[in-house]
Amino acid sequence: MMKMDVLTLFPEMFSGVLGSSILKRAEEIKAVSYRVVNFREYSDNKHQTVDDYPYGGGAGMVLKPQPIFDAVEDLTAHSESKKPRVILLCPQGERFNQKKAEELAQSEHLIFVCGHYEGYDERIREHVVTDEISIGDFVLTGGELGAMVIIDSVVRLLPDVLGNEQSHIKDSFSTGLLEHPHYTRPAEFRDMKVPDVLLSGNHRLIDEWRAKESLRRTFLRRPDLLEEYTLDDKQKKWLQEFLKEQESDKKKS
Template identity: 90%
Template sequence: MKIDVLTLFPEMFPGVLNNSILKRAEDIKAVSYRVVNFRDYADNKHHTVDDYPYGGGAGMVLKPQPIFDAVEDLTARSETENPRVILLCPQGARYNQKKAEELAQSEHLIFICGHYEGYDERIREHVVTDEISIGDFVLTGGELGAMVIIDSVVRLLPDVLGNEQSHMKDSFSTGLLEHPHYTRPADFRDMKVPDVLLSGNHRLIDEWRAKESLRRTFIRRPDLLEDYLLDDQQKKWLQEFVKEQETNQKDK
């Protein structure tokens, strides 16, 4: 995969891209990164990339010319016919694991990180393939959002995590939140690891993990269950959780 980032602050990226899983991915040639200052594409002597909005109003708006030229240049140099061009924007579709898995199938991603009041609308209409928001809040710029998306996508690429099964049971990958984890010691300050995890019985362990994954989702993110197709066993567990919740509420 090739990942290009268009930003006015390229110095923000080395610390993230040159460490941990993202660095490992580059080392094994699963991905290559290129961070580009789109100010370099400005066609005026002062290299300005923003201007006052037509109609008045607060803030400055990113001009179309530098971003159009930058994307066209990167696309012309791409080995992929139609790279995905991602605009980081609070108006975009909310990002989730399903989108990460979709983007992980791409060969070339181009991220546009904006600043100021917003983008000239023609950038959205004629350059971008995806508008993405990482949440219902506003950041100073798109750089942090791009880093979040890059991390979530790159870790899904083949061989990056070392174990192909590592990401398959992550929270959201299965549609549910992940089950609890424990490690040594088995008894820490009188807080004990569940006996089933010490039993060595993998069938019972798998069953416990599946049940606790459903329980955690029911308690913390019940909205995820609205479109989740439960099997018969999960339906029984869910009824059990509801009764437990009702009992706990009565006790209070």
């Protein structure tokens, strides 16, 4: 069972997220255990302050090292797992993606550090943290939302969590491409019809259609993903078709 600990000043933010849907199911089947800790409780002063003014001056407050060091040491003191991954949510960190989620899903113990204020004392980065992660090139008021995003993406990869083990394997980004379009009943809705191939019952043709549409969608929406994707001969042929279609559409417009 994977252990996930979250260090935050706002533990109440996590109750709805961790207690709902797939994340709740994962805990119920003992695929993961969650512990959300207010690291203010580890402050060594009577006012329980966790931040202070930065040396050298400047705007904002900086998270002090002592509460985080003590909290992480306490959370790992009796851990039977190997050294945990301590993840700092930070806009300066590595950009989070599916590959990173798959990597973290192999861990036994993850600790998320959700900061607020202007930043972290650098000694936290240097001596406590194993991973600095950003969920995008924008700034949030704290690391809590970023931690929730990472937790969700990691937990759904754990064994038995989704029920159908093939579900996450064919997700967008897991294959390197965006996922193909999906359709369900009715077969015709407001004069909009489901592609005939999906109603044919021919699974070989259906698989081929899905593969082609997955590549088409990636080409149109996220062509940057194709820069690191190795195309087979059939996919190269499809890509040439898409390029010709795109050129034809430009001429028409």
